[in-house]
Amino acid sequence: MIEIKNLHKSYQIGASSLHVLKGIDFSVEDGDLVAIMGSSGSGKSTLLNILGMLDTSDVGTYDLDKIRIADMNEKKAANYRNKFLGFVFQSFNLINYKNALENVALPLYYQGISRKERQKTALTYLDKVGLKDWADHLPSELSGGQKQRVAIARALASNPKVLLADEPTGALDSTTSLEVMALIQKINNEGKTILVVTHEHDIAKMCKRIVHLKDGVIVDDKKIKQNVIKNV
Template sequence: MITIKDLHKSYTMGTNSLHVLKGINFSVQEGELVSIMGSSGSGKSTLLNILGMLDEADQGSYTLDGVPIKNLNEKIAAQYRNKFLGFIFQSFNLINYKSALDNVGMPLYYQGMKRKERTDKAMAYLEKVGLANWAHHMPNELSGGQKQRVAIARALASDPKVLLADEPTGALDTKTSYEVMDLIQGINDEGKTILIVTHEDDIAHMTKRIVNLKDGLIIDDAPVNQVRAASHV
């Protein structure tokens, strides 16, 4: 599903060049649930931005579902993101003046789906995450856990090949974090490929494989015995 070879990325900081990724080799098979860990400055956010087509590597190759991701203009990158990827963010990134239902339907709007079909599909995904009764509530009427569930429903609505989750439990308390991870595990059980960036060891062990980054290199990449979040909820 994802193949990355010899990936390098540097940023210019004034007169200095900061070499953030120093030759990353990494692959993810369809249906995997993988966490990416590393301290601040390890390169995990940069790697996620490249995977999310929000940034481009200086050197190396990135292939997603058999498609080389290279030299994309913003229009093509946006089309590919909408087709291939669903995003879940720590800060939820919901549109405050739109209801939960409209937030979930947003990717479908960009796909040109008609309103009735869009509404029906968005409602189906809200039901999937247990929030059908909250469809017409605004984000400021929702708890943190509910907001993240809306964000997950939105990420799923366009039926992406891969879900990219950037610290999806970072703004949540422990109990709510485990409830969200229980939902993510269930989505993965259905076959969805999911990558999670996290700094929380307990969350990482709820995935099936942990990749550790340090100073722009992968220092460890191994399967783990998955802890089921439901056992903690």
């Protein structure tokens, strides 16, 4: 599904340049659930942003579902993001003046799907995350866990190939973290490829594979026995 070779990325900070990713080689199989770990500054978020086409690399290649992602203009990138990728952010990033249903329906709007169809699909995904009854609530009327579930529903709404989650439990307490991770496991079990960036070992152990990043290089990459969450 994902094939990355010799990826480099530097940031220009004033006169000096900060080399964040120093040659990443990395691939993800279809249906995998990968945790990307590392301390802050290890480059894990940068890697995820490049994977999500939110940022661009300096050197290296990136293939997503056998499509080369390189030198795309904004228009094409937007199109690919919409079709191939779903995002889940630490701070949810819901649009605060839209209710849960409208937030979930937004990626479908950018696919040019009709309003009726959008609402129907969005409601299906809201139901999937257990928030059908909260469809007409604004984000400010939802708890943190509920917001993240809405965000996950939104990420799924366009039926992407890969779900990218950047510290999805970073802003949640342990109980709601478990709820969210259980949801992610459930979606993964249905066949979706998911990448989770986290710095929490507990969360990482709920994935199928852990990739450790340190100072811009992968220091460890191993499959683990997944800690499956039951009875949440």
